[in-house]
Amino acid sequence: MAKISVKVDGVAYSDDVEPRTLLVHYLRETLGKVGTVVGCDTSNCGACTVHLDGRSVKSCNVLAVQADGHEVTTIEGLADGDTLHPVQQAFHECHALQCGYCTPGMIMQATSFLADNPTPTEDEVRVGMEGNLCRCTGYHNIVKAVMAAAGEGGGAK
Amino acid sequence: MIPASFDYVAPTTLDEALAALAEHGDDAKVLGGGQSLLPVLRMRLNAPELVVDLGRIEELRGIRDNGDAIVIGAMTTYADLLADASVGEHLSLLHKAVAEVADEQIRHRGTVGGAVVHADPAGDVGPAVLALDAQMVIVGPSGRRTVAAADFFTGLFETAVGEGEVLVEIRLPKHTGWGAHYEKFVRVSHQWSIVAVAATVKSDGGTFTEAKVALANMGSTPLRAKATEAALMGQPATDDAVRAAAASAADGTNPPSDLNGDADYRRHLATVLTRRAVLAAARS
Ligand SMILES: Cc1cc2nc3c(=O)[nH]c(=O)nc-3n(C[C@H](O)[C@H](O)[C@H](O)COP(=O)(O)OP(=O)(O)OC[C@H]3O[C@@H](n4cnc5c(N)ncnc54)[C@H](O)[C@@H]3O)c2cc1C
Ligand code: FES
Ligand code: FES
Numbered sequence: 196m197a198k199i200s201v202k203v204d205g206v207a208y209s210d211d212v213e214p215r216t217l218l219v220h221y222l223r224e225t226l227g228k229v230g231t232v233v234g235c236d237t238s239n240c241g242a243c244t245v246h247l248d249g250r251s252v253k254s255c256n257v258l259a260v261q262a263d264g265h266e267v268t269t270i271e272g273l274a275d276g277d278t279l280h281p282v283q284q285a286f287h288e289c290h291a292l293q294c295g296y297c298t299p300g301m302i303m304q305a306t307s308f309l310a311d312n313p314t315p316t317e318d319e320v321r322v323g324m325e326g327n328l329c330r331c332t333g334y335h336n337i338v339k340a341v342m343a344a345a346g347e348g349g350g351a352k
Numbered sequence: 353m354i355p356a357s358f359d360y361v362a363p364t365t366l367d368e369a370l371a372a373l374a375e376h377g378d379d380a381k382v383l384g385g386g387q388s389l390l391p392v393l394r395m396r397l398n399a400p401e402l403v404v405d406l407g408r409i410e411e412l413r414g415i416r417d418n419g420d421a422i423v424i425g426a427m428t429t430y431a432d433l434l435a436d437a438s439v440g441e442h443l444s445l446l447h448k449a450v451a452e453v454a455d456e457q458i459r460h461r462g463t464v465g466g467a468v469v470h471a472d473p474a475g476d477v478g479p480a481v482l483a484l485d486a487q488m489v490i491v492g493p494s495g496r497r498t499v500a501a502a503d504f505f506t507g508l509f510e511t512a513v514g515e516g517e518v519l520v521e522i523r524l525p526k527h528t529g530w531g532a533h534y535e536k537f538v539r540v541s542h543q544w545s546i547v548a549v550a551a552t553v554k555s556d557g558g559t560f561t562e563a564k565v566a567l568a569n570m571g572s573t574p575l576r577a578k579a580t581e582a583a584l585m586g587q588p589a590t591d592d593a594v595r596a597a598a599a600s601a602a603d604g605t606n607p608p609s610d611l612n613g614d615a616d617y618r619r620h621l622a623t624v625l626t627r628r629a630v631l632a633a634a635r636s
Contacts, residue, residue, distance in 0.1 A: 214360030214403065217394075238387070238391055241457060244457055251456060251457045252460055253461075256387060256391065257386065257390070258360075258386065260360050261407060263362075307456070321541075326454065326455025326458065326542055
């Protein structure tokens with residue numbers, strides 16, 4: 196067992212974990228943050244995307260021990276109380292989801308991407324989101340939502 | 353899936369990392385950014401007893417200008433490399449190849465050192481460092497040594513980095529003012545190359561005076577397209593001349609056959625992509 200201290204969605208946690216524990220399993224099973232989901236076994240799908248020190252990562256491809264001393268933001272930490280984050284709001288308004296399974300990862304990648312590139316072109320959005328797969332929507336409304344959020348200052352947070 | 357159990361250390365100095373590796377021999381495995389190693393551990397293709405994480409060793413991270421060369425710490429992430437102005441200015445080819453690796457999330461974690469030591473023949477960093485005549489600096493129990501990129505990739509997923517050793521940095525001679533292009537052929541977005549071509553060239557009055565071309569996934573290691581390089585010298589940077597030189601791009605290669613295409617298809621692709629890459633490099 197290894198002792199880790201991690202700040203997740205603004206709250207400091209200290210836990211004993213097995214070194215082999217993946218960050219996504221620590222979030223879901225130890226902290227109960229089941230908003231972050233697992234969609235694949237190959238680190239391809241991006242459903243598990245969270246921010247590590249403000250940058251998007253696939254939490255199925257990071258060990259919990261690697262996050263020791265660092266800060267994690269999940270989809271559960273994005274809204275400000277009852278006010279959705281502009282990217283969440285845009286996904287809602289543009290109907291950028293069907294089953295919703297890819298959505299937490301899509302939103303976490305979109306917020307990280309917009310922080311680096313607040314005024315992207317549609318092509319840049321498609322390339323920036325290439326690590327996130329959606330099996331339902333055909334991506335059209337997802338791209339629309341990210342573009343709409345950019346217009347709403349989606350990169351601000 | 354979940355990896356088999358292992359012990360974990362995250363030393364803060366290179367000496368401590370080397371000591372941990374020396375103590376555990378081939379039961380130990382180095383962890384860089386984890387973007388290839390963690391999938392391997394999760395699929396249980398490997399089950400080390402000890403994982404030595406280099407992620408907390410500051411001296412392995414960062415990019416410095418050494419006058420003639422740019423020196424890149426092995427633990428520098430793809431994202432940090434892309435954000436570094438000196439790489440864009442002096443090593444345009446490397447910048448363009450790294451921009452094509454995987455996706456943004458993976459580029460936030462994956463490291464340049466991990467990429468070359470992993471040595472996937474379809475990897476994007478290998479052909480760039482090979483074309484740029486990089487020097488790889490390796491430290492181990494018997495001290496520090498430097499290996500040319502041409503001698504570094506020794507086989508399929510194999511490099512000159514031996515047991516108990518760590519790649520510490522990559523030194524790349526500046527290619528300031530060279531044109532560069534990385535042409536990656538994939539079926540869908542964010543995949544490994546079916547074939548890719550890294551080209552960097554210099555010309556004078558529209559005539560090639562230098563040309564370096566390397567191929568991904570045309571054998572068990574990245575390969576230089578030597579015949580094409582020689583054929584380009586002194587030629588004009590025109591469609592016809594480049595097409596003729598690119599016709600020999602697959603000479604001496606041994607490409608794999610798989611569901612993406614057979615070896616003959618890859619040989620054909622290599623000539624087409626080399627033509628595109630060299631022309632784009634000349635016009636960049
Ligand atoms: C979904 C997905 C898509 C990908 N697509 C691409 C792609 O299109 N193109 C591409 O090039 N790559 C791709 N990759 C691989 C990615 O580039 C990896 O990050 C890279 O290959 C390994 O770098 P790392 O720092 O993550 O190394 P790790 O995964 O930590 O390590 C890889 C290997 O190198 C060893 N190692 C690491 N650092 C050192 C060191 N300093 N000294 C000695 N040994 C070391 C480790 O022991 C291990 O054997 C993809 C990966 C994924 C998961
Ligand atoms: S679950 Fe992490 S990328 Fe698919
Ligand atoms: S909405 Fe179903 S996977 Fe994207």
